[in-house]
Structures are given as C-alpha cells and as structure tokens.
Amino acid sequence: MTRSIIVIVSFAMWIAFLMYKASERYEIQQNLKFIIKHPLNKDRPATTLLGTPLSVLQEYFTLQPVLNNIDTFHLNQLLQVYQVTDGLKASELDGVPIKDLWLLPGYYMMSLEEVVDTCAVLRRTSDVWNLAWLPIFSSRSGDFIVYDTNNGHVYEMLTKESLEWEVAPSLQHFLGNLAQKFSTGRIHIDEHGLMTEKANANNAQNNDDREDEISNTLLFPGDSMNHVRAEILQNEENVEVPNLIFACTNMPNICQNIKNAINSGKTRNLQRITDPDQIKKNRQNACGHVSCKKGDSCDEYPFASTSQGGTGATTMCVPLSENNSQGGQLARFYRLNKVGDKDFFYMQSP
Template sequence: MAQLFNILAPFLVACFFLVERSSASPSSRDKDEFDINESIVIIINHPLNKERPASYLLGPPLTEEEIFFTLQPVLEIRDDSHFEQLFQLYKVTDGLKTLEAEADGHPLKDIWLIPGYYLLSLREVVETLTIMTRTSDVWNPSWLPLFASRAGDFLVYDTEDGHIHEFLTKESLRWEVAPNIQTFLEGIANKLRDGRILLNENGLLEEISMDAQTHEGLEDKILDALYLSANTENTLESEILMEEENVGAPPDLYFKCQKMPNVCQNIKNAIQMNKPRLLKRIKDKNKIRQNRRLACGKSKCTGINNSCDEYPFASTSQGGAGATIMCVPLSENNSQGGQLSGFFKSKSIGNNAWFNMKSP
C-alpha cells in the first residue's frame, strides 16, 4: 500500500494543484493571459521583423500539465500563488531551442529576444537552477532563472515575492527590475513599440535611455565602450593615470585556478595578446551590461552548461568589445564571480579603484 501511495502521490498533488488553479476567477485569469500574450507577441515579432533567428528558434507552447510536471522537482520550496503569470508565459512559448541554435552556430546576439537576454526553455530553467544552487555561493534558491545571457547574467523570477530581478553572477550584483512577470513583459513591449530598443551598428539589441532621444546618443555610448576596450595602449594609459592620481601600488588579485582552469586559461591567453593586467573597477550596472554584451554578444556559448567568459572583466573600464572570450562551464563563471566579489570586498576595491591581475 505504501509503495502504491508513493507512486500515486505526485499525480494526486498535480491534480489538486490544477483543480485549485481552474477554480480561479475566469475574468482575472483572462486579463492576465491577454496582457502577457499581447506582450510576448510584440517581443517575439521584434526579432522576426529584424530578420533575426530568435523567433524561429522558440519552442512550442506547453500545457499546464507539462509546465507543472517540469517544475515539480522545485515546487516543494515555492509559493504556488506566484505561479499564475509564469504559467501564462510558458503557455505562449517554451523558450529558446538552444541545441538547435548551437548546432546552427548562432552567436548569442542572434538569439536575444530582449537586449542581452534570451528566454530559457522551462527544462533549462530547472537545470540552470540546479547548477546555480550547487555552484554559486550567492544564488538564492527561490529564484527561477527565466532569461539568460550565457555570460553569467540572469533575469530571475523570485517565487517568494513574485518580483523580477536582474542578477550579474560575476559581480554579485542584484536589483529589482519589475514587481512581477506581467509588468516586466509589458515594459519591454512598450519600449519596443516606442522604438527604444533597436539594433546598433554592432548587431546588438540595445535600449535607448529616456534621455537619449536620437540614435547618435546611443552611438556615443558605443564609441565610449570601444575606446575603453582592452588594447595595447590601455596598459600604458592606466599607468599614466595611476601616477597622476597618486594612488600607490594597487592590490594584487590571485585566482584559485584549480577551481576554474578554463577561466584562467582565457586570462592567460588574453595577457599573451597584450591585454592589460592593471584594471580599473566600475560599478555602473549599465556600463557593465554594455561591456558584457559588446564582449560576449559574438560568442556561440549556447549550451546549457556553457557560458561566455571575458577578460578584461566587464566590471572594469578596460572591458568591452576588445575583450578575449572563451566558452567555459557555468560553474567556473560562478567560481570566478565568488572569488572576484570576495577580493573586491576584502581589499575595499570601490568604484574607479585600481587592482592588478596577478595570476595566472
């Protein structure tokens, strides 16, 4: 009898969950579904209109039963009341077919639905959550990673309060971007309708800020990033600035390379290509995101456990379009993020502070 109960228990829980959901007010459910559907259609049509592959690589919609059973391994630590909008999202599409994207050799910029991010398939959501929970010291187990950059950045859905947060793994930075999924998707859809998200000259989806009324304003930001990109002159320029600011010897950063051999190899390759060891930290999240997109947008790190690593780091003035990149396991990017954020904290490396990449 006990064995039979163990077999039937998941099925009975699923039935109870679905019955409870079906008893919700039809008018409120229809309104949520309509708003989310409308926003998703606008978002999907944007890369389609720009002749980008993202729309063609989206999976078919899932049923509520498929959504529930895919999420079942993580439901026991979640608040079911926050799942309504999540269900509506995946009833429109099951996110990106990353295996097809990888097989066809698409760079990340081709598969973004919104600037810097693509929608994970629901199975990838669960698999990525498992990896992040196991390998990241700062990951909150209540987060579901819905959108990913494959460079250690995520847009996460907090199942405890329903909020959407942006999380940059390497910098251990997190901030709220929307109170719920519906508001977030509506915000993106409105920006698309208003022409505030467009393709720039680098082929990247970029958002024009409210104070930048023309494309020229965006180009200025891109040119700034290109100017600050790591090159041979950056090292000399940094040394001159160090003398002018009279800041003394910067602290040395040593990585534990046994935990992230591929990341360390990428740094070694970059330094052999005359990328600078002397780096200047930045904390401006918009600049960090821009640097990451300029560096990793051209990468083809689209596998589930395959993420883009860049050097110089996106969180430095020398990061950006000229960075050396390599596809590394997501767990290594997590390790690098933990070591880097720990170094910044222990050595009090604040905004515009210098440090020296000592290893490898």
Template sequence: MQKNISEHLNNMLLHLHNWNFPVCKLLNDPIDKDEISKMFQKIGLSPPEELIDLYQWRNGTDVKLGTVLDNIHIIPGYYFLSLEDAITCFLSFKDDDRWKPYWFPIFSNGGGDFYALDFSKANGRHAPVIGFLLGEPNQDTEYLSLASMLQTFSECYDKGIVFITAEGYLEMDDEAQADIAQRYNPGLDFWTS
C-alpha cells in the same frame, strides 16, 4: 484594460519579425500546463501563474552549439531560456552562495547573468524579477513582476527605445527604458537611484 503576458510577447515578436531578427525562427513551441506543472514538481517548486503563461506562449529558445547569442536575444542582451535549460541553470546555481535557492532563471545573457523570478515573494499570480549579475555583490529586484517587465519592454519596442543597430544587433536606450520601467514598477529603488 491590462494586457496579458502573451500579448506583450506577441507585440515584441511582431517587431522582431518586422526586423527579420533570427530569434523569430528559433523559439520553441509552447508546452502545456500539465507538463509545466510536472517539471516544476520534480524540482520542488510551485511556479506563479505568469510563469506558466510564459511557457504556454513558447518554451524558450532553441539554442544549439554554435548559436550566435546576439541572434537569439528577445530583450537586449538576454535570451529566453527553455524550461529545460532554466531548470538546468536553477539546479546548477541553487547551492551557489551568490544565488538564492528560491530564484528561478528565465532570461540569460549566456555568460552567467540572468533575470530570475523570486519565488519567495510570489503571490500565486506574480513574482518579482531579480536582475542577477554574476560579479556583483548585491542582486536587485528590477521588476515587480514578469508582467510588468514584459510590459516595460513591449512599450520600449513600440517607442523605438529597443531597436536594431546598423550591424544587426538588438539594442536599447537605457535611460529611456528606465523611465518606462519606473512607471510600470513604482516604488522599486532600482529605478529611482
């Protein structure tokens, strides 16, 4: 039986709780489906169901001035944007030549890199995930869907591929993560090259 978005996230959060990682106390409360739909209508986008599921789980991370980025990562190097912050980033980038107007950011490194859903390839339920790296000329599809991305990271947590360093940072064995990502995202060139 395939797990849903919240089950993968709850599994990841369980590990973070066990490590007493600060992000656990900084995740915002969920928002309801009607509010999510209204916010997307304002920017003229129709989100896939898995993105609605994501924000019904939690509304991203409460990031205040002075927040240490390393303390808010939910996946190594990236934190979960609140819907309000994601919309702000989307509106800031949508006319940038490096960004496609149908990409919607969901995870950020705080320095201009994002994981974004590609709404142009959404099928109602899922949309592929783009790894946007600010200084790179090409932006690749890294995951077939948000669900496959979270399934990848959830298993990485379970297998110790995502871990806490002695200094207290969330880290990952990139090669081992790539093996799992390839299994859950078959056919993507990103994981075979």
C-alpha cells in the same frame, strides 16, 4: 436580507478578482507575443528557433525538480509565459552568435528544460542564488532575468559580479515595460548589430542610485578570504593597489582565458566600474558575437566590470559553474579590499 447582500457582494468581489487575474494573464501573454512579433525580432534566431507552447501538465512535469517550497500562485504566473512558447532549446543554439539569440537586449528566453538545468547549477555553485528564483532569460554569458516565486518580483542577476537588483514588481510590469520600449523605439539594433536600449536621463539617475546601493552592499557575510588572496603591489605608476590572485582549481578554463588574454597583450592593470548597465554593455560587446555549446557560457577578460572590458576582450566558452566561482572570488576581492567605482587593482595571477 443583510446576509443575502453580504453573499452577493462577496460573490461579486470574487468574480471581479477572477476577471482581474484573467486580465493579468492576458496581458502577460499579449505583451510577450508583441515582443516576439516585433519587426526587430522578425526572422532572427531569437524567434525562429522558439519552441512550441507547453501545456500546464507539461510545464509542471518539467519544473518538478525545482518546485520545492515554490508558491503555487506565483508559479502559475510564470507558466503563463510558457503557454506562449517554450523558449529556445539550449541544444539547438550551438554555432549561433549569442547576439542573434537575444529576444530583448542582452537576453534570450530559456526553455523550461534549461531553466531546471540552470537552477541546479546555480543552487550548487552560486553564493547568492535564491532558492525561490527561476531564471527566465539568459545572456549566455552568466547573467539572468529571474522570477521570484515567493513575491512575484522580477530581478536581474549578474552571476560573475554576484550582483542582483529588482527590475519590476511583477511579470506583467516587466513584459509590459519591454513591449512599450519596443513600440516607442527605445530598443533598437546598434551599429555593432547588437540589440540595445537607448539611454535617457531617468536611466542615468537610476544607474547612479544603483551604483551607490551596490557599492555599499556587503555581498558576502564574514571576513573569510576563501579562494581569494589580496596583497599590495606597486603598479606601473608606483601607486599601491590591491593585487588579485585567483584560485584556479574550480575554474581552470577561466584562468586559461585570462592567461591567453595577457599573453596576447591585454593589461593586468584594471579599473573597476559599478554601473550595472555599463557592465552589461561591456559583456554584450565582448560576448555578443561568440557562440557557446549547451551548458557553457561566455567568459571575457578584461572583466566586464572594469573600464578595460568590452569590445576586444579575449573570450572563451566555459562551464556556467566556473562563471559562478569567478563571481564569488571577484566579489569577495572587491569587498574585502574596498575596491569601489573607478578604483584600480592589479590582476596578478594567473
């Protein structure tokens, strides 16, 4: 009798577990569908260009190049997303302003093909990219929302600043929170035509905490300067500030964009900011109206991580690998010269 009870209880627990997982998958897909069908996204390229849903077989076949050491359970969670839509095909986005591609503030949904291609680039060129990460949403200017296939968490990654932080403990929570923000009007279209999220007091406190965390994080171990050289230079106010010199071998287009910006009158005197939301806002304001071809992302000067960045910045479409190179150099410069929030530095070269 006791054995029978144990068997029955075990079976009931197993059924309950399967029902819970089915419910979780249902929530992932329903929340994504809600976001896609929301009036803010109606008739926009962000949704009209979305690909058709993929089958499980198609998904696994497409992801095969990046499946090494990926947890199957968490991978299946990710695939629930692509059974709703295969995202935006990078080859079809040429000529479309970045802001019109955003399915959520600052990000569009990547196709699985682009996920694989982007992973290959980031694994090769980014100092902080985690092999368990798969990007789902891209800003098309070097930032990503990524899914961790080891722990199931969702992170936001700013490659040009080499910064990352957790935004949700699961895809279910991430998409659920987004759907709620859409339904309550927290997400809206601002006066510049950019999809953005209204700030609140909790966001401000979270930003302060995140700034402290980022400012105290050593993003790169060791003291090697690699491609970045720091010197002390007198700026216009006769105050000693660190002097940033980029090595342009791995990022000639970015260096050309900086030269173009400075030649057009943009300042070399810069002030760092560490608020991730302000950095993203600056990048969105600078790059939102730019369109880039497949494989390229938008670069801006002054940097989005400075008070001078944002609206009016000089932009250029550059290979994603160059943004990663810039991110490594800039992050090392900030760290080795102890350039914190509101600190000044000088863009010496190029």
